[in-house]
Amino acid sequence: MIPPGCEGQFRMRAWPRRETTPFEVSSGELATLRATAVRLLGEGEYGRIELAAWNLELNDWVRMETLEAGA
Numbered sequence: 001m002i003p004p005g006c007e008g009q010f011r012m013r014a015w016p017r018r019e020t021t022p023f024e025v026s027s028g029e030l031a032t033l034r035a036t037a038v039r040l041l042g043e044g045e046y047g048r049i050e051l052a053a054w055n056l057e058l059n060d061w062v063r064m065e066t067l068e069a070g071a
Contacts, residue, residue, distance in 0.1 A: 009054045011061055014040055017047045034065075041069050
C-alpha cells in the first residue's frame with residue numbers, strides 16, 4: 001500500500017541549495033515529475049533531486065534516478 005498522502009506511485013524529492021529538508025511531490029506521471037525536476041534544476045534554486053517509485057514487494061520507495069545541478 002502506498003503511504004497516506006501520496007496520490008501517485010512516483011515521488012520526487014528536491015533539496016533546496018540553502019536548506020537540508022527536501023520537499024516532496026508524488027504523482028502517477030513519471031514524465032511530469034522528470035520534467036519538473038529538470039525545470040527546478042535549471043532555475044538554480046535546487047541542487048539535488050531524486051525520483052523514486054513505490055515498490056509493492058518491499059513496501060517502500062526505491063530510488064530510480066538522482067539529478068544534480070551541474071552534472
